[in-house]
Amino acid sequence: MTAKTIEEKEMSTATAYKNIRTATEGAIAIVTLNRPQVLNALNTELMTELADAMQAFDHDEHVRVIILTGGERAFAAGADIKEMAEESTVSMMLRDNLAIWDRIRFIKKPIIAAVSGFALGGGCELLMMCDIVVASETAQFGQPEINIGVIPGAGGTQRLTRVLGKYRSMEIILTGRPFSAKEAFDLGLVNKVVPVEVLLDEARAMATEIAKKSPLAVRLAKEAVLKTYEMTLNEGLQFERKSFYMLFDSKDQKEGMRAFMEKRPANFTGR
Numbered sequence: 001m002t003a004k005t006i007e008e009k010e011m012s013t014a015t016a017y018k019n020i021r022t023a024t025e026g027a028i029a030i031v032t033l034n035r036p037q038v039l040n041a042l043n044t045e046l047m048t049e050l051a052d053a054m055q056a057f058d059h060d061e062h063v064r065v066i067i068l069t070g071g072e073r074a075f076a077a078g079a080d081i082k083e084m085a086e087e088s089t090v091s092m093m094l095r096d097n098l099a100i101w102d103r104i105r106f107i108k109k110p111i112i113a114a115v116s117g118f119a120l121g122g123g124c125e126l127l128m129m130c131d132i133v134v135a136s137e138t139a140q141f142g143q144p145e146i147n148i149g150v151i152p153g154a155g156g157t158q159r160l161t162r163v164l165g166k167y168r169s170m171e172i173i174l175t176g177r178p179f180s181a182k183e184a185f186d187l188g189l190v191n192k193v194v195p196v197e198v199l200l201d202e203a204r205a206m207a208t209e210i211a212k213k214s215p216l217a218v219r220l221a222k223e224a225v226l227k228t229y230e231m232t233l234n235e236g237l238q239f240e241r242k243s244f245y246m247l248f249d250s251k252d253q254k255e256g257m258r259a260f261m262e263k264r265p266a267n268f269t270g271r
Ligand code: DAK
Pocket: 037, 038, 039, 041, 042, 077, 078, 079, 080, 081, 082, 096, 097, 098, 099, 101, 118, 120, 121, 122, 123, 144, 145, 148, 152, 153, 154
């Protein structure tokens, strides 16, 4: 992959979105949050566009991996406080933004978050809906909702606790304190911390590696790992076994195993 920037590539990619940018590079789709003037605050319009774009890439057979990123200063500084400030319980319930967020939760293709700068509140929750997180050394994480009189509302209390355990998660959510990329790495919240200049290249390298695999196997592997959160060990093991057996009806399984025996790289077609 050349060091071409996303911006350069996007000049040839026309999109109708106002708050995000999208581009494809072969089998990799890149979605960039783009409201820099408010540090990519996640308002309803942006979240709707994000869910639309993610779903479109999920249905696009040429795309195998999605990278979700923001700007250098902010991945996203949370849900848009100005949009929410005067809402009531009823209006929040009627607006039902969680339904939009859920559309991202159900994306079947792997999503790699490439995070630089602020990833706070809903921004941190958004990256926790991704499957792999690469962070720049300047990334800053946190669940600061407690500072504005609310609590995390898009999965923070649940997903952060599953990753960090009760005590560390409790401290982060009750104090609202931000934490660095290094701490996030030590806590197991991010896969890798890299200099900001190579953040996207690192995400691309991971995406390129995953894009070479059988998309069917990748899809079932993602589904099986996520089942850990919802099933008992016994149910999860049964789900895994059935998914494993299912793959033996695919051309990719035959191709993968034959390629191994013939000592050549496999060419997976997703069939
Ligand atoms: N919302 C709206 N605008 C924001 C924003 C936000 N979250 N974060 C920053 N901005 C805006 C600022 O207002 C400012 O705009 P202007 O005043 O210039 O018009 C601009 O971005 C630059 O920000 P600052 O001037 O504040 O920049 P600083 O470098 O001084 O500070 C900061 C950066 C990130 C530390 C600070 O902006 C900050 O503390 N931001 C708020 C962080 C925060 O509290 N985030 C959590 C929000 S609550 C749900 C889904 C999601 C959620 C809940 C439910 N459902 C589906 C049910 C999520 C909730 C949240 O995320």
